[in-house]
Amino acid sequence: xxFAMKPVSSPRLHPKELLMWLYLAATAMLFAGFxxxxxxxxxxxxxxxxxxxxxxxxxxxVLLLSSYAYARAQRxxxxxxxxxxxxxxxxxxxxxxxxxxxxxxxxxxLIRQGLFLAGNHKAVSYFYVFTGLHAxxxxxxxxxxxxWTFRALRYRIxxxxxxxxxxxxxxxxxxxxxWIYLIVFLQLNQLL
Amino acid sequence: xxxxxxxxxxxxxxxxxxSEHHHKETFWTKYIFSxxxxxxxxxxxxxGFISGFIGILLSGIFRLQLAFPDTSFTFLETILGKWxxxxxxxxxFYMALVTMHGTILVFWLLTGGLSGTFxxxxxxxxxxxxxxxxxxxxxxSFHFFFWGTVVLMASFFVESGPAAAGWTVYPPLSxxxxxxxxxxxxxxxxxxxxxLFVVGVLMGALNYITTVLNMRTQGMSLMRMPLAVWALFxxxxxxxxxxxxxxxxxxxxxxxxxxxxxxxxxxxxxxGQALPQxxxxxxxxxxxFWFLGHPEVYIVLLPALGITSxxxxxxxxxxxxxxxxxxxxxxxxxxxSFIVWAHHxxxxxxxxxxxxxxxxxxxxxAIPSAMKIFNYIFTLWKGNIHLNxxxxxxxxVVSFFISGGLTGFFLGVAPVDIPLHNxxxxxxxxxxxxGVSAVFAMFGGTYHWFPRLWGRMMNERLGYIHFWLTFIGxxxxxxxxxxMGLGGVPRRYYAFTEFxxxxxxxxxxxxxxxxxxxxxxxxxxxxxxxxxxxxxxKPAPRNPWKATTxxxxxxxxxxxxxxxxxxxxxxxxxxxxxxxxxxxxxxxxYISDEDIARGVRWWEEDFEPLTVIDRExxxxxxxxxSPSTPxxxxxxxxxxxxxxx
Ligand code: HEM
Ligand SMILES: [Cu+2]
Numbered sequence: 001x002x003f004a005m006k007p008v009s010s011p012r013l014h015p016k017e018l019l020m021w022l023y024l025a026a027t028a029m030l031f032a033g034f035x036x037x038x039x040x041x042x043x044x045x046x047x048x049x050x051x052x053x054x055x056x057x058x059x060x061x062v063l064l065l066s067s068y069a070y071a072r073a074q075r076x077x078x079x080x081x082x083x084x085x086x087x088x089x090x091x092x093x094x095x096x097x098x099x100x101x102x103x104x105x106x107x108x109x110l111i112r113q114g115l116f117l118a119g120n121h122k123a124v125s126y127f128y129v130f131t132g133l134h135a136x137x138x139x140x141x142x143x144x145x146x147x148w149t150f151r152a153l154r155y156r157i158x159x160x161x162x163x164x165x166x167x168x169x170x171x172x173x174x175x176x177x178x179w180i181y182l183i184v185f186l187q188l189n190q191l192l
Numbered sequence: 193x194x195x196x197x198x199x200x201x202x203x204x205x206x207x208x209x210x211s212e213h214h215h216k217e218t219f220w221t222k223y224i225f226s227x228x229x230x231x232x233x234x235x236x237x238x239x240g241f242i243s244g245f246i247g248i249l250l251s252g253i254f255r256l257q258l259a260f261p262d263t264s265f266t267f268l269e270t271i272l273g274k275w276x277x278x279x280x281x282x283x284x285f286y287m288a289l290v291t292m293h294g295t296i297l298v299f300w301l302l303t304g305g306l307s308g309t310f311x312x313x314x315x316x317x318x319x320x321x322x323x324x325x326x327x328x329x330x331x332x333s334f335h336f337f338f339w340g341t342v343v344l345m346a347s348f349f350v351e352s353g354p355a356a357a358g359w360t361v362y363p364p365l366s367x368x369x370x371x372x373x374x375x376x377x378x379x380x381x382x383x384x385x386x387x388l389f390v391v392g393v394l395m396g397a398l399n400y401i402t403t404v405l406n407m408r409t410q411g412m413s414l415m416r417m418p419l420a421v422w423a424l425f426x427x428x429x430x431x432x433x434x435x436x437x438x439x440x441x442x443x444x445x446x447x448x449x450x451x452x453x454x455x456x457x458x459x460x461x462x463x464g465q466a467l468p469q470x471x472x473x474x475x476x477x478x479x480x481f482w483f484l485g486h487p488e489v490y491i492v493l494l495p496a497l498g499i500t501s502x503x504x505x506x507x508x509x510x511x512x513x514x515x516x517x518x519x520x521x522x523x524x525x526x527x528x529s530f531i532v533w534a535h536h537x538x539x540x541x542x543x544x545x546x547x548x549x550x551x552x553x554x555x556x557x558a559i560p561s562a563m564k565i566f567n568y569i570f571t572l573w574k575g576n577i578h579l580n581x582x583x584x585x586x587x588x589v590v591s592f593f594i595s596g597g598l599t600g601f602f603l604g605v606a607p608v609d610i611p612l613h614n615x616x617x618x619x620x621x622x623x624x625x626x627g628v629s630a631v632f633a634m635f636g637g638t639y640h641w642f643p644r645l646w647g648r649m650m651n652e653r654l655g656y657i658h659f660w661l662t663f664i665g666x667x668x669x670x671x672x673x674x675x676m677g678l679g680g681v682p683r684r685y686y687a688f689t690e691f692x693x694x695x696x697x698x699x700x701x702x703x704x705x706x707x708x709x710x711x712x713x714x715x716x717x718x719x720x721x722x723x724x725x726x727x728x729x730k731p732a733p734r735n736p737w738k739a740t741t742x743x744x745x746x747x748x749x750x751x752x753x754x755x756x757x758x759x760x761x762x763x764x765x766x767x768x769x770x771x772x773x774x775x776x777x778x779x780x781x782y783i784s785d786e787d788i789a790r791g792v793r794w795w796e797e798d799f800e801p802l803t804v805i806d807r808e809x810x811x812x813x814x815x816x817x818s819p820s821t822p823x824x825x826x827x828x829x830x831x832x833x834x835x836x837x
Contacts, residue, residue, distance in 0.1 A: 015325035015406040022398045026436050033440030033483075037455065037476055046471030118452025120470045125453045129444070 020167045024174045027137070031130075031178065035185065038126050042189060049123055049190045052183075053109040056131075059102040060183050066095035067176040070145075070169055073152075077162055085157065089149040092172070096142045103135050123189070130182050138175050144168050227327035230750050233312035234645060235334050237638070240305015241722075243341055244631075245715070247296030252712050254289045257281045259698075259705035261687035275353065283686040287356035288374045290684055294359030295344070295382070299389055302492040302630045304337050307393075307431075310495055310637055311400045311424040313645065317743035318418050320409025320760050322753040325402035329395050336392030344385035347378045355382035358684060360485065363456040363477050367448040370462070375449075383446050390435045397428035404428075409742070411762030415519070416781070418741050418766040419512065422519050423498025426526045430487045430494075434530070438484030441477055448472070475540055482533035489626050490529045493593075494522060496633030497564060500589045503636050504568055506739045507583035508575030509777050511767035513567045521560035528557050538606045539613045547606040554604035561597060565590065576770065576777070581655030582737075585636030588663050589629045595667075596624025599674065614684075617677020620670050628666045635662075635718065642722075643736045647748045648729030654721040658714065665711030669704050676700060738795065740780045741766050763787075 013021075041047065073088025075081075107128070115121065117128040148168055151157050157165075226232060253272075256265065264279030275285035312330070316323055324330045347354040356374020357366035361382065369376050404417070404425045417425075447453040454469035456477045461467070505512040512518060534542065534550040568590045577583065599621045603609045612618065635658075642650045681694050688694035688701065735744040742762070746754050760782035768779040775788065776795040783794055 013406070015402045018402045018406060019325055019329070019398050022401055022432060023394075026394050026398070026432050029433055029436035030440055033437030033480060034444075036437075037440065037444060037480060040476050040479070041455070041471075041473060044471060044473070117447070120454050120468070122455070122471060125447070125455065129447065133443070 014163060016163060016167060017170070020170045024170065027174070027178065030133075031182070034126070034130060034133075038130075038189070041122050041126075044122075046120065047122060050113075050115055050121070050127075052127070052187055052190060053106050055102055055106045055109065056183060059099050059106065060179065062095050062099045062102060063176050063179055066092045066099065067173050069095060070172050074162075074165055074169055077157065077159065077165060080159075082152075082155065086149075086152045089145065089152050093142065093145040093149045096138065096145055096172075100135060100138060100142065103131060107131070127186060130186065134175070134179055134182060137178075141168075141172050141175055144171065225331060227323070227331045228750070228752055229312045229316050229323050229327065229330060230645070230754075232330055232334050233309050236305055236308030236312060236337070237645070239334075239338055239341055240301050240309060240634075243296050243345075244301030244305060245719070246345070247293050247301060248712055248715065250289045250293040250296070252709055253281070254286055254293070255705040255708045257286055257686065258688070259702040261689050281686075284356060284373045285353060286686045287358075287372070287684070288354045288378065291356050291358055291361075291374065291382075292344075292348075292354050295355075295386075297627065298359055298488070298492065299386070300341060300344070302626070302634070303431075303488070304340075304389060304393060306492065306630060306634050307424060307427055307495050308334070308337065308396060309634075310420065310499060310641075311396065311428070313641060314418070314420050314743065315400055315403050315424060316407070317644070317746060317754060318421050318741050318766075319404065319407065319412055320742050320755075320762065321403055321407040322755075322759070324399040325407055326399055330399050333392045333395035333399065336388050336395065338392075340385045340388030340392060343381055343388060347381035347385070350377045350381065352376035352378055354378040360481055361445070362481075363445060363448065363474055364460055367445055367456055368460070368462075368467075369449060379449060380446065383442050383449075386442055387439060390439050393431055393435060397431045400424060400428040401432065409759045409762060412742075412781075415516070416762055416765045418498075419501035419515070419518050419522070420495070420498035422522055423494040423501075426522050427491050427494050430491050430526050430529065434484045434487040434491075437480055441480035441484075444480075445477065475537070478537050478540065479533070482536045483530075485536065486533040487526075487529045489622070490525055492626050492630045494525065496589060496630040497593075498522075499633045499637040499640075500568065500586045502739075502741070503582045503586035503640055504571050504590075505767050505769060506640075506737050507578045507580060507586070508572050509578070509769045510571055510575040511765075511769055513570035513573075514563070515765065515767065517563055518567055521563045524560040525557060528553065528560070532557065532604075535604050535606075535609070538609045544606075551604060551606050555601060557604075558601060561593075565594060565597075580639075581650070581652055581659060582636045582640035584656070584659040584663075585632045585639065588632040588659065589636065591663075592624050592629035592632060592666070595671065596621055596626070596629065600625060611680070612677060614682055615677035616673040616681045616683055619683050620673030620677060623670045623673070624666075628670065632662075635659075638722070640737065641743075642725065642729075643732030643748075644743055646726050646729070647732055647750075648725050648727075649732050649736060650725040650729060651721050654717055658717045658721065661714040661717075662711060665707050665714065668707045669711060672700055672704060735780075738776075738778050740764075740768055740778050742781055745780060745782055 069088050069091035071088075073085050073092060076084025076086075076088055110116075110124065110127075115124045117125055119125070145168070148157070148165065151161075223231065226235070253268070256268075265276075266279045268276035268281060269279045272281075272285065275282045275288075312324075315321070344354075352373040354374060355361065355366070355378045356372055357363075357379070361379070365371050365375060366379050367375075369379070404421060408417075444453070444455040448456050448469075454472040456474050457467070457469035457472040459466075460469065501512055501518060532550060532554045534546065535554045538547055538550075572587075599617065603612060603618065603621060639650050639655055642648070676697050679693065679697060681688065681697055685694070688698060732748060734746075734748050737744075742760055745760050747756065761784075762781045763784040764779060764781055766781055768774070768781075770777045771779060775793075778795075779788070780794055783792065787794075
């Protein structure tokens with residue numbers, strides 16, 4: 001497999017890239033729907049807050065690092081450095097899995113405090129809905145990352161795949177951005 | 193003749209063997225997991241029509257109940273079993289029928305079916321693209337739609353019956369499993385089906401938008417796109433923006449229903465017992481739902497109007513009047529449709545000031561809508577009108593859009609709407625303006641593009657009969673509902689025998705039911721015509737309607753990649769009909785002025801487009817003849833790369 005030695009960039013948006021952006025727009029609208037529901041109920045008398053376990057913030061760091069590792073992997077591909085590609089993908093994947101495990105631990109901490117999805121504690125219910133749906137999307141992303149990592153480890157990625165990796169990256173970074181929005185939004189609503 | 197047929201079919205068979213050898217196509221890849229947009233269009237059309245037919249049959253059953261509430265029909269028990277004990281419809285099942293009727297027709301026939309069919313058929317073909325941006329996602333789009341259909345239909349067979357909270361599934365009826373039989377498992381399946389459906393619609397929308405923005409052939413500027421494509425494109429954007437919040441609403445509903453949350457529930461007493469759910473808010477659901485719900489009605493209507501534009505212009509042999517105005521009015525309607533949703537909520541006790549604001553925005557829709565209507569009429573004015581079946585249906589769309597749309601303005605004014613809300617006036621309004629008019633567009637589109645889909649013509653005489661009987665029937669069914677609504681008859685009631693102000697309309701109910709049953713039966717003419725023509729219809733020439741748009745420049749027999757070899761280049765807008773001084777009453781988009789000057793005779797059969805470009809993967813033949821050195825793969829594939837795998 002031939003490897004180009006300098007970064008390549010696309011002059012115009014490839015159709016598949018536009019497709020991915022539109023997909024991200026749809027996801028954004030989904031969470032905009034949830035956000036507006038949250039805001040509508042936020043100001044009711046029933047509303048009461050709760051402490052978001054700090055592990056969710058630690059997870060935020062993990063996800064950021066994962067995105068960074070992914071960007072390194074892409075650079076590795078662009079510069080023809082297979083080692084970096086493999087390492088980057090493996091790191092991104094492991095951090096993704098760690099994030100998911102961290103989320104599960106976070107939910108368990110909530111449960112131990114007696115904060116359940118079911119019931120009338122809206123802030124908590126919304127918290128589960130937001131983080132749960134995000135985790136569901138992230139699970140899909142982990143499967144995708146696992147696929148690319150598997151290919152990278154078997155030296156089955158070539159410069160032809162830079163579009164595929166770019167799309168995967170958009171998806172992965174998109175989930176990162178979404179998570180940061182969610183955690184900041186949820187935390188601010190607890191503080192204010 | 194027989195001999196001739198034999199040779200034709202054997203040569204076709206021979207060709208198929210040949211192509212099978214090349215693409216390794218099996219029954220599964222060709223018909224089920226096809227990635228060809230034309231096949232996917234057929235899949236959407238058939239799934240849409242079949243589910244639509246089921247939905248219409250449901251309405252036959254509940255119309256029977258409305259007309260003869262005290263009669264027992266033993267055949268009902270035979271087909272419905274426990275839902276019609278002793279031949280009398282169970283009231284719970286009446287609600288389930290109404291719910292499923294609305295869901296199937298609004299979402300499955302008129303959203304999935306209508307957009308799915310015509311976006312798939314027309315966007316690539318009218319824009320000169322080889323296929324959608326991602327044929328694979330396009331295939332998935334249909335498969336999600338299909339499995340949604342299966343789940344929805346399966347809910348008829350669960351113990352507690354299908355969902356029964358109306359097509360808008362308002363809580364608490366939809367959120368409390370014990371509220372009524374249809375609030376149980378049927379409701380879960382309804383939500384599951386809708387989520388699958390929405391995923392399918394969104395996958396389609398992503399592709400439609402990308403294909404329109406990125407894959408048009410040379411010369412096909414946005415302002416040269418046929419209005420049908422403009423409408424389908426806009427609708428894809430609308431869907432992309434409005435379906436996800438509706439999914440959010442449905443997900444929260446599912447949580448309330450099955451997982452014990454209380455997003456929508458508060459202060460509910462059942463048999464004197466207070467439920468534990470507190471602090472929820474039904475209005476929240478209404479807002480989230482109608483934020484989709486109103487754009488949804490335009491997701492249905494705009495493609496219908498887009499199709500109508502094509503049909504009216506082609507069959508009146510006149511350029512569409514005010515092309516630019518038509519484009520802007522599509523965009524205008526799409527925009528306004530996002531800021532009117534609360535006109536479905538005037539009776540929820542909203543602040544009167546807010547009510548006035550939504551009244552104002554609602555009335556704004558009048559401007560772009562009226563512009564479209566006038567433009568249709570001006571297009572017809574002094575046209576060389578060919579009253580064939582597609583044209584009749586297109587004129588039907590305009591007629592129903594007027595008779596149904598005008599009453600929208602009554603309903604849009606809060607003080608007028610408050611007494612009319614949830615009466616048969618609303619039922620009349622939305623059936624005429626959305627239901628019948630979009631169904632007519634779908635029929636018209638099917639008659640018009642049938643030769644493009646199946647290479648054969650549908651029978652004109654049967655089409656005529658189908659049109660007139662359906663046109664008269666639909667008017668007789670739905671127009672009287674306005675009077676019933678003004679008389680205060682509420683919708684979704686199981687029987688109107690209890691109160692004198694409703695039982696006085698019983699004769700009219702009987703009349704409507706009889707006409708409805710006849711009109712439903714008339715659709716069998718269409719079913720027969722459709723399937724008969726598919727196999728035995730008159731073989732179609734390449735451009736049977738002498739239309740200008742690109743889909744008619746591709747060969748009758750479908751090719752993977754649409755055009756053999758190269759793609760047509762576009763030189764003009766899509767409505768050059770009856771141009772003064774032109775040698776024929778239409779000039780296709782791919783004919784340049786030089787072509788005309790050179791004396792090209794495009795109106796003769798089997799004309800091959802002259803100006804073509806080669807901007808995609810070489811066709812099968814070219815690949816074979818090219819030297820066998822491997823083609824270097826570009827680092828990032830060029831803009832228009834086709835993934836034919
Ligand atoms: C032309 C301007 C239109 C206006 C001002 C308008 C206004 C309204 C209003 C105010 C309602 C609520 C009535 C009520 O429930 O009390 C309504 C209901 C409805 N309209 Fe329209 N409408 C218009 C056009 C359309 C179009 C073009 C469509 C579909 C293509 C449509 C489809 C519907 C549907 C489906 C409902 C009923 C929803 C339900 O309660 O089940 N309307 N319309
Ligand atoms: Cu509306």
